[in-house]
Amino acid sequence: MAPPPSILSHAALDRDALRMEVSDPAAGAVLVFEGTVRDHSEGLTGVIALEYEAQASMAGKIIAAILEDTRREIPVRKIAVRHRLGRVELGEPTIIIAVSAAHRDEAYRASRIVIDRIKHEAPIWKREILLDGSGAWSKGCVAHGRTEEDFKIQIAK
Amino acid sequence: MTQTIRVNYYAQLREALKTSAEDVAVDLPAREGDILERLAQLHPRQRDLLMASRVAVNEDYVDAGSMLDGLSGVDIISPISGG
Numbered sequence: 498m499a500p501p502p503s504i505l506s507h508a509a510l511d512r513d514a515l516r517m518e519v520s521d522p523a524a525g526a527v528l529v530f531e532g533t534v535r536d537h538s539e540g541l542t543g544v545i546a547l548e549y550e551a552q553a554s555m556a557g558k559i560i561a562a563i564l565e566d567t568r569r570e571i572p573v574r575k576i577a578v579r580h581r582l583g584r585v586e587l588g589e590p591t592i593i594i595a596v597s598a599a600h601r602d603e604a605y606r607a608s609r610i611v612i613d614r615i616k617h618e619a620p621i622w623k624r625e626i627l628l629d630g631s632g633a634w635s636k637g638c639v640a641h642g643r644t645e646e647d648f649k650i651q652i653a654k
Numbered sequence: 655m656t657q658t659i660r661v662n663y664y665a666q667l668r669e670a671l672k673t674s675a676e677d678v679a680v681d682l683p684a685r686e687g688d689i690l691e692r693l694a695q696l697h698p699r700q701r702d703l704l705m706a707s708r709v710a711v712n713e714d715y716v717d718a719g720s721m722l723d724g725l726s727g728v729d730i731i732s733p734i735s736g737g
Contacts, residue, residue, distance in 0.1 A: 637733025
């Protein structure tokens with residue numbers, strides 16, 4: 498059997514391939530979520546690209562664990578995720594999450610949990626690149642690697 | 655006991671400190687906050703970013719309350735922004 502494809506990729510993401518990866522005869526719903534590079538962020542306009550960096554080995558392990566947890570918690574058929582590293586141009590996908598499930602509700606819930614947990618837990622950083630070539634590291638997630646419970650505590654403060 | 659550990663930096667911290675790793679003498683056992691405080695003393699201009707960071711050992715985030723001992727190295731995970 499071929500080794501599983503790496504979750505983190507410097508190459509452009511292949512949406513169709515990921516969709517195929519979650520094909521399942523018992524699935525009545527397939528959901529493909531795509532996060533893309535937008536032209537602005539908080540207090541910043543004219544973003545033309547993002548540059549991603551990761552503690553790749555740790556990020557891969559954490560995302561794999563998130564998928565395992567989600568499969569255990571929600572009766573989905575299959576989940577597949579790819580996250581970009583390196584420079585990603587405006588409009589291109591930065592992350593794709595494909596989920597198949599018997600019913601749409603499970604697919605939506607699983608997809609939401611996976612993207613939220615990746616944003617809160619995976620050691621991945623992005624720098625926003627502007628037209629003049631300058632760049633600024635994104636301020637980062639407030640939850641930042643803490644559990645959902647810690648996150649709630651932090652918000653409550 | 656004072657022990658020298660390898661400290662790895664990424665992204666904005668690596669850029670701000672102009673290094674991806676350094677050897678730092680720390681008193682062990684120590685909590686996450688003690689290690690970050692030690693690094694903040696060494697790099698006072700990056701105190702805010704360091705104190706907002708998490709410590710990972712063997713590629714796992716440590717619990718804030720855990721006493722860490724017998725370390726050879728840590729990863730300093732500054733606020734993340736994946737997705």
